[in-house]
Amino acid sequence: MANNVQIFIGKIFCIFQKAIVLTGGYNYAGIKGDMRVYQPFVEFDDEYSTTRLSLISGPWYDFECVQAGWAVNPRTYGDRETRLFAYWTADASNRTGCFDMTCPGFVQTSHEIALGAVLSPISVIKGLPWQMNLFIFKDPKTNNLWIRYEERINIGYWPPELFGSLCHGAAAAEWGGEVFSSKLERAPHTGTHMGNGRFPDWAMGNSGYFKRMRILDISLNLKLPDWMMSYQDEYWCYRSDYVSDYIVDPEFYFGGPGRNDMCP
Template identity: 55%
Template sequence: MEPEGNIVRIGISLLGSDYELIEAGWAVNPSVYGDRQTRLFSYWTVDGSTKTGCFDLTCPGFVQTSNEIALGAAIHLKSIPADLTYQITIYIYKDPYTNRWWLQYNEETNIGYWPAELFSGLRSNAESVEWGGEVYSTRVGTSPHTGTHMGSGQFPDAMFDTCGAVTRMRIHDNYPALKSPVYVEAFTDEYNCYDARYVGDYVEDPEFYYGGPGRNPLCP
C-alpha cells in the first residue's frame, strides 16, 4: 500500500520551485509509521521538500504542547460508505502576536505550533489554502497505475454519500471572523484514477468531495 491521506494545506510560493507549506489531516503512510493504520499527522517544509521538512515530531520544527492528542496516533473510528460516518476537525491558524502557526484538533485542543522562525514568507501570511486528498506512489502516471485508494476508494457521484468529503471549509483573512472561501477551484491530476468536485452553489455551506480507486478500466 502506498501513502494516502486527507489533508488541509496552507502554503506560500517562493522563488523558482521552492515553496513553504504546512499541512495536517489523516493519512495511511507505511513508510513513516510502519503499518497501514489511519493516523493523525502534520507536515512542514520551507523549500518544497528539497532539504527541509518532516512529519510530526520526527525532526526539530513542530512544537507539541498538548498531552492529550498525539501526532501519529491511530484513528480507529472509520466511516462506512452509505452508512455510519465520522469526521475530524482540523484548524490551522496564525497567532498575530507571535506569528506562530497553531494546529487545533476538533475545535478544542491545540496540539502545538510551528514556530515563526521556521519560515520566511509564512511568517507574515499564506497565499493559498487547499483541502483534499493525496496519494503518493512511484507508479502514478505509469502503467500499471497504483491501486491505492483515495478516500473511500469511490469516485464522487451524484449522491455524494460514498466518497471522501470535506465540509465546513473556512478561511481567516483580514476580516476578523472566519468565512467561507470565495475563489475555489476543484483540481485533480490523474482524473481517470481519482476525481474531485466542489459544490458551492445552492447549498447552505460549500462542500468538497473527492476519491477514487486508482487503477481501474479507465486508469490501467
C-alpha cells in the same frame, strides 16, 4: 489572480497526485474544515494516502507549506492504520520538512491528542460518517502556526523561525486528498486509494469529503473563501467535485481507486 493560483496547483513531482479545492490571491492566516475519516487501501509500503488541509506560500519550485489531516503511511508509521498527521516544508520538500515530529520543527503542547495517534472510529460505506475538524491558524502575537483539533484542543505549533513568508500569511489554501507513489502517470498505475477509493459521491456522501470549509483572513475573520476552484491531476484515477449550487455551505467531494479500467 488566476496566474497566481497556477504556481500552487502545478505538479511539483510526478510522485504526488492531488484532488483538491483551493483558493488563493489574498493573505490567509488560517484554514479550517470537517473531513471524513477513512482507512484507504495503500498498495505498497513506500506509498501513502492522505486527506488534509494546507496553507501554502511561495513559487511552485520553492514553496513553503504546512498541512494537517489523516494519513495511511506505512513507511512513517510501520502499519496501515489511519493516523492524525501534520507535515511542513520550507523549500518544496527539497531539504526541509517532515511528518509530525520525525525531524525538529513542530512543537507538541497537548497531553490529550498526539500527532501520529491512531484515529477511531473510522467511516465505512453505508455506515456512520465519522469525521474530524481541524484548524490551522496563525497566532498574531507570536506568528506561531497552530493546529487545533475538534474546535477545542490546540495540539501544538510550528514556530515562525522555520519559514520565510508563511509565518506572516499564506497566499493559498487547499482542502483535499493526496497520493504519494512512484507508480503514477504510467502503467501499471498504483492501486493506492484516495479518500475511501471511490470517486466523488456528493449525492450519498460515500467518498472523501470536506465540509464547513473556512479561511481565516488577515483581519482574523473566519469566513467562506471569496472563490474556490477544484482540480485533479489524473481524472481517470482520482477526481474532485466542488458543489456550491443550491446549498448554503459549499462542499467538496474527492477520491478514487487509482488503478482501474480507465487508469491501467
